Amino acid sequence: MTIANPYVTTPMRIANAIRDLEDVFTLTFDAPSGFAFRPGQFNMLYVHGVGEVAISISGNADEPERLVHTVRSVGTVTRAMATLEVGDMLGVRGPYGSSWPLEEMRGRDVLVIAGGLGLAPLRSAIRHVLARRNDFGRVTLLVGARSPEQLLYREDLEKWRGRFDCRVKLTVDRAGRDWLGNVGVVTTLLASVPLSADTAVLVCGPEPMMRFVVLELRRRGVASSSIWLSMERNMKCGVGLCGHCQFGPLFVCKDGPVHRLDRVSSFLFVREV
Structure with a gap:
């Protein structure tokens, strides 16, 4: 998916929320049609009225409709994010940045x-x-x-x-x-x-x-x-x-x-x- 405006967030619904560790949780979003990312990239996640934070994408690029982020609750935004539940909405903009060189790695240990x-x-x-x-x-x-x-x-x-x-x-x-x-x-x-x-x-x-x-x-x-x-x-x-x-x-x-x-x-x- 081409980023038409890198400053505009796309609302995405939380489809699943899991508490991995005491201070770590994983959110899965219903991504819009056409969304795509490369392993290693990140999104900016926005909690309405609180703020925005950069979080790496930890899902499977072969299933872009299942957008997954694992987050540690360490600051104002991520602590607010940790209180969200299935059905709640977050703003997402991205994906941004470089990715792991998967094609370059083919045939190698x-x-x-x-x-x-x-x-x-x-x-x-x-x-x-x-x-x-x-x-x-x-x-x-x-x-x-x-x-x-x-x-x-x-x-x-x-x-x-x-x-x-x-x-x-x-x-x-x-x-x-x-x-x-x-x-x-x-x-x-x-x-x-x-x-x-x-x-x-x-x-x-x-x-x-x-x-x-x-x-x-x-x-x-x-x-x-x-x-x-x-x-x-x-x-x-x-x-x-x-x-x-x-x-x-x-x-x-x-x-x-x-x-x-x-x-x-x-x-x-x-x-x-």
């Missing part, structure tokens, strides 16, 4: 690394790859969370592990005695993953985590041109005018949110002042 809510912007890309499993080589998914209770999309993780030729490895920062999986940061999982310079790597999570992941991938010989990161900034307009989301010489909303590492590595490690 794929490694997806997610930290916390970073799994949400990756979900549609994972579903795309697994729906076309024969088009890719080895597929590995590494997921980190603060605790077992904070793991997102648990049903999806089990399905991806059980029904597809996909290696899924989980780790948490802390856990009780009933957790039998790995404990530690997500980079500790990389040691057991076969890597080459050509392995296509998709990464999304807290920025410090992504920096350490990048350092380890480089150490293991993965080319910077084979690594893509989804960045997060405080986006207000979504179209590169307000400047809130500036990332070096780029704007996350317009030039991202998905960036290839070799195009941003010169300022990824610059300390903010």
Whole structure:
């Protein structure tokens, strides 16, 4: 769907609302006919009378009529959004931004690394790859969370592990005695993953985590041109005018949110002042 006016919202009805975690919820909208997006893009969601916030699309691009957003309740707008129910309306404008390089990844091994809510912007890309499993080589998914209770999309993780030729490895920062999986940061999982310079790597999570992941991938010989990161900034307009989301010489909303590492590595490690 072409965005006729990037400043005008389209009203969409909430078709389903799920509480994923204590502070995370997923909303599914009835999207209008002709709506389309690419995995990795985002929408600006507007709560009437409250405000607007940028949220990545976590649905399946092959089913654009099922527009899905997973949201963490952390601010005024998202807290108001968390109170909405099935049948309520939200304003949506978008989709905006760059996407995961799915066509460029065909025929290559794929490694997806997610930290916390970073799994949400990756979900549609994972579903795309697994729906076309024969088009890719080895597929590995590494997921980190603060605790077992904070793991997102648990049903999806089990399905991806059980029904597809996909290696899924989980780790948490802390856990009780009933957790039998790995404990530690997500980079500790990389040691057991076969890597080459050509392995296509998709990464999304807290920025410090992504920096350490990048350092380890480089150490293991993965080319910077084979690594893509989804960045997060405080986006207000979504179209590169307000400047809130500036990332070096780029704007996350317009030039991202998905960036290839070799195009941003010169300022990824610059300390903010």
